[in-house]
Amino acid sequence: MDKSIELLWAKLEDKLNQQTSAITTVVTTNVMEAINDKMESIMQENKNLKTQITKLEQKLDQMEIDKRKKNLVFFGVEEKGKKESELVDYIKEIIVDAGLHLDSQEICNVYRIGAKTNKNRPVVVTLTTIWKKHLILKNKSNLPPRIYIKEDYLKHILEIRKQLQPKVEEERKKGNFAFIKYGKLIVKKSNDVNREKRKRKQTGSPNSPPKRSNPNIAKTSTAINAKDIIKPNILNYVVRGRSSSLSEISKIN
Structure with a gap:
């Protein structure tokens, strides 16, 4: 009797262990699948956020680039004057000394960068047009001694x-x-x-056939030229008439 009970108990214990192992495996699998699904969702969300951040950074960089397109950085400019108007006049004087014409209205903004020390701080100058900036860069070799300019690039650039x-x-x-x-x-x-x-020096292909003149176009151009010739004669006539009448009036007086 005791042996049969022991055998039954052993079978029950073995079956219980199998069920426990099976339940543990199923639960573990389900939990791992749920965790994997959640992790995939989090990773995808993280990837999307990184993409958005990259795009935002690129937009910010582009905005900053556009903001600095008309900027020039002047180095070696003396700490002369504290007012913005005085600094504008000083920058204008430097550019004019380089042989370029510059109106004060062509300077949109001017300010120094960096902490104030014994050294001359760089000056950022914002111009109203890009072509004026390129013109100044083109003539930078004519700037006064110890003064040089650079474009206003971003730090990582x-x-x-x-x-x-x-x-x-x-x-x-x-x-x-x-x-x-x-x-x-x-x-x-x-x-x-x-x-x-060599390509720039070549004005055209030698094998290209000569263009035939169109008589209709010639007639049209002749008519237009005739009109152009008549108009000045009429104006001259009117001017002569007015001048002669004025001279006659002056003689009478």
Whole structure:
């Protein structure tokens, strides 16, 4: 009797262990699936947020780039005057000394950057037009001594340009035409540069057939020219008539 009870108990215990193991496996699987689903959802949401943040950062960078498009940074400008109007006049004087014409109205904004120390702080100048900025950059070699200018780049763009500068020098030593355009290295082989120059010199194809003149167009242009000739004669006639009448009146008086 005791043995049969022990066998029954052993079977019950074994079955209970199997059921417990099965329940544990099912629960664990369900929990893991739920966690995986939740993790996938969180990871996808995180990925979407990162994409949105990247887009926002790009928009902010572009807004900042657009904001600085008309800016120039002047270095070596003396700490002369405290008022903004005095600084505007000083910057205008520097640019005029370089042989360029500049009205005060063409300067939209001017301010110094950095903490005030014994050294001359850089001056950011915002112009009203981009072409005036390019004109000043083109004539920067004519600026007074110890004063130089640079474009107003973002901080990370300045770092990129600094890292690219050795590559520019390396390409130039190879005889290539290399420069940095904003934050990218542009390299043109010497052969490509010469080919572009030759293309610019060519005014047209020698094999192109001569254009035939259209008689209708010639007639139209002749008629237009005739009108243009008649109009000045009429005006001259009117002017002569008025001048002669005035001279006659003056004689009578």
